[in-house]
Every structure is written in structure tokens, then in C-alpha cells.
Amino acid sequence: MINENVQKLKNTIRAGRAMHGYLVTSADCDETVPEGEPSSTAELLRQCAALLLFGSEKTEMLEFSPDFYELNGGAKVEQMRMIRQELSKKAFGGNNRVVVITDAHMMNDSAVNAMLKMLEEPPEGTFFLLTGIEQRILPTIRSRCQIVRLGTASAAEIGAELIRLGAAKSEAQRFAAQSMGSLTRAKRLMQDEAFQKLRQNAIEALLDIFEGKLPFKWAKSIGRDRQAAKESLGFMLAACHDVLNKKTGAAGGSSGGMRLNNAAGALSFSAIHSAVIKIAEAEMRLSSNAGVNPILDRLIIDIAEAISD
Template sequence: MWHIYGHEWAIEQLRSNIRTQRVAHAYLFTGPSGIGKSLLALRMAQALLCEQQTGDPCLQCRTCRRIERESHPDVRVASMATQASAAKAEEAARQKELKIATIREWQRDLALRPYEASRRILILHDAERLSEEAANAMLKTLEEPPDYATLLLVAHSNDLLPTIVSRCRVLRLRPLPRDQIAAALRARGASPEQADTLAAWSNGRIGWAINLLNDPAAQATRRERLDVFIGLHEADMAAALQWAEQRAKEYRSGDQATVLEWLDLWQSWWRDILFVGANCAEAVTNIDRRATLTRLAQQIPPAAAFAFLQQIITVSQQLHENVNPQLAIEHLVLHFPRSGSWRNVT
């Protein structure tokens, strides 16, 4: 079996494609980070080459185990991580796109006929981060793929060339219900309270929730960051600007992912304030902070909360577009609505 929580409809579609021998030359798995796309692509590769040939991966045969370890000669994996591993540390930290050299190497590998199996499978993670040149090179492969090849593309967003999307069989994975994620976490040993909290935090991302369950330090970090955000509501401008300077230093030092995590969490916080203010408590993500959210929702006008949420989203987008991180984050905190200053929000 596939050993995947949820996404039954996607598994059944892939299983049916294999059993009826209607496997497409290319599949595109899309959805939020941590929702299960990478695991589904891996299981698809295993199901295609599994020695049992039932349409499901047995996960026990030598082929399935080698694919799991990324050591099978006919299954090639490429991603931002593999690209970075081939570069010097300083250069790797600056990389923000999948380069054409990565795709060219992928294509050279694809030109080789299968060594052991009946087909060659290429898995490309972070497909939404293809550079323009790399995307055009990928498009040529998708237009004329070898008959023995299956391409599995994994993307965290729909930000791909429409021509690439149109040449793939697309499976858009949707967030799972909280109760399903909570049940999966309890099955892995979480207490009922912990399972409910992590399920709410996950926003339907089962893989993200499982990873966090296994990482108490990451749970503590998330709580500490929320404490910082709560403190900013009462802090003076100097403290807010100091926070912005720290984040800008992190970003310039190459730790962009951490800064974007801060901003993603801040977005969830302000969405929760809006949800509580609109009497939609069931939609709240940070359910362990309900009392604080209720207090702030009573103090902050919805227009001010919505305006600042939009500011956070804008800054996140700007950072992806290579703006000056110091200016962008400082501009954000200058618009931060603190007690007694709602009139300053634009």
C-alpha cells in the first residue's frame, strides 16, 4: 500500500493509471509545502517499478527500498537541495532558482535508456522555481519525451509556465481536514491536546504536522516566535525596529527561509485576529492562544488588522523579488498597529 495519510482520490487515480497501462509521460503534483506531494511522487515511482507490479508499491522489495534510499539507477531526483549540494556554501546560500545547468544534467540522464527497470523516472522538486531558461529547456523535454521515461514534477505553487502545466497530468493536492490530521498524529503517539494543536497549526498539511510532532525544538521555536509577536503589540517603535534589523541580518546572511517562516507565522496570527473578530473561531490556526487573540480582536479594528495582514503579504512577495530586506521589513514594522496607534495604519 501507499502508506500516505489522505489524498485517497489521487492515489486511486495513479493506481488506476498503472493498472490500465495509461501512465502519462509527465505528472505535476501541486499544493502547499508539507501537504504530501513529495511522498506521493516517491510512491508513484515505487509503484511504477515495484517488482510485484500490482499498481501499488509493496515497499518491501529491493527496488522499492532502493528508490526510497535514492540509490536506484533508473530513478533520478533533482531539486534546489541537490543543486545547492553541488555548489560552494556561499554560492548555495544565494541560489533562488533551479538553473538551466540542473535541467541540462537531468536531460542528459534522461537520454540514457533504462539500466535495470522497464522505464526511467525523473523526479523534479521545486518545479515552481525553474528559471526562465530552465523552464524553456524543460518544456522541450515535455514536448518530446522518450517513450521509456516518466517525469514527476513537484511544485509548491501554480507559478509555472502554462505550457508546462498543459503538458502534464496535474494532481492538485488539497489540505486535509483537521480531524483527519489529528487522528493521524494520535496514531503516532501524540496526546489528544497535542494532536489537536498541531492539526490546527498545520492548516491541512499532514507532512508538516508529522515533522513538527517529531521535532519538539521546532514546536518550542514556533511558540517563542508567537511570544515575540504578542510582545510587539505593546513594544515601542525602537523594539519593533530592532526586530526588523535582526530579520534583515538573517536574510542577508543567507537564512532567507527563516525570515520567510517568521512572516508566514505573522500572517497566520493576523488572520486569526480577523477570524476571531468575525466570530469564525473554528477557523483559528493558533488555538493555543485563543485568550490573547480574543483580547486583541476586541482592541484592533478589523480594517487595521486587514491592512497590516496585506502589508505582511506584500513584504513576503517583495523579498521573493529581491528587494532590499532591511527597507522592506522596516517599512512593515513602521505600519505595525500598536495600542493607541490604529490611526497610523494605512
């Protein structure tokens, strides 16, 4: 699946016109990826890094290159400072150096300050390639980077890729419809039954709230798993979108079921919109250090109160 903006970025690098900083955002920026596994967006940045260092998209040599640095936004500030110190020296290859930072929205204040100093006065031949959730990255970082928005893949594109990976056509269509435009999410739904169950439980919890119930057991089942909570809220938002589609008679929707149809008939547009706002607010709270269970418990009450007004 070749995105037009991906091609533009790679062509710019090949032509020698790359800027010193890029922030690449997409649906695969890694709310959906288990720890330790690369997202498709992170893999794109590695390909771009290989282009800058070797003139080829082959990433195998990156791990052997002293001019390539890669870390996660949640890394300690000491690692950022160490990279900054290394960048003050001459490149081993004599030409370019590349720093890839995934999940840049996870950087704390100290790491952001260290990053800003590098972006403000980048050493010659040094390139910074970042991924992350655009809205959660500080404007001071965003303003110093060229933002490349990859958008979402179509269900047809994702389905074709899943079929190529061995899925039956019916399965590929189902997981593509449930993926919210993320190939990474679609692959995980196809391969991970626990992830499928996480989605099902999140949608059922939302429908419970819509029906006047308070699913605190669902919140408790998430435990302290912040990543599972974030993914669950994403599934809830998608289900709200499906309710709106049912209500307006628009095509699309992957949640299905009589309960969703009933919710579309029972809830007003204003109530659904209020639920979306409450879920988005909970997503932002999950980005802080607040406890996961209190956030989800509060969300249940907030949605229940919002749709009853």
C-alpha cells in the same frame, strides 16, 4: 491519511494511463521541511515513481535504478541538462523512466528552459513528477503538466496521525490545530522546540504591530534565514485568519490568547485584510534574492501603515 486525489493518481498509473507530466501541490510542499528531509508530497512522488518503474509503491529500489532521476528545483542547470542528455538514450530497464523534481518553483530561468524542452517533447516512456508552490511556477511549466491538488488534511486526521506517532491526545490536538493543514508542519511542531518558538515569536511580532509597536528585534532575530522567514510569514497569515475568526465568532483558531482577542476587537475587517495583503507581498519578495532583513523590516512598516489608514 489517504487523499482521494492521491488514490486517483495511483490508480491511473496502475491502469497504465499516466500522463507524461504531473505537478502535485499540497500544504506540505516544502516551506515547512528542513533541508535534506523529504516532505510527505515528495514521498508520494517517490511512491508514484516506484509504481511506474516497478509496479509497486515500495521506494527502496529507486536509489538503485538507473532509470530514476531526482533533483531539487534549486539544482544547477547543468544537472538538468545532464538529465536531458541521459533521457535521449534508451532506458536501462527497457521500459519507463521517471524524473522527480521537488520545489519546482525554485528553478531559475535557465533550468526552466531546459525543463520546458523536455516537457514539450518528452521521450517515449518518460514521466516527469514535480512538486512545488503552484502560484510560483511559471504558466509555461504548469500548462504542460496535469495538476494534482492534494488540499489540506483535517485537524482530526493530523491529530490521529500524531497520536499514532506517540503524542498525547491534548498535544496532538494542539499541534494539529497549529499545523495549517500540513502533517509535515505538525510533526515538526511536535518534535522541534525551536520551530515552536519560531511560530510563537512570529505571532507575537504580528500582535506587536497590531498594538502599535515596531518589532524590528524580531526581524533581526531571523537573520538571513530565508526558510525561517517564509515559515514565520505563514504563521502570521494563520494568525490573521484566527483574528478574523474571533471577529466573526466563527469556530476555529489556534493562536489564542487575550492579545489576539484584543486585536479582533480593535481592528477593522479592512485593516486585517490589508495586513494579509502585505504579508503575501513579503512572501513573494522572499522568493527573490532580496535580503531577508530588509524585507521583514519593510513588512513591519507596511503593516503598521496599512492598519492605521
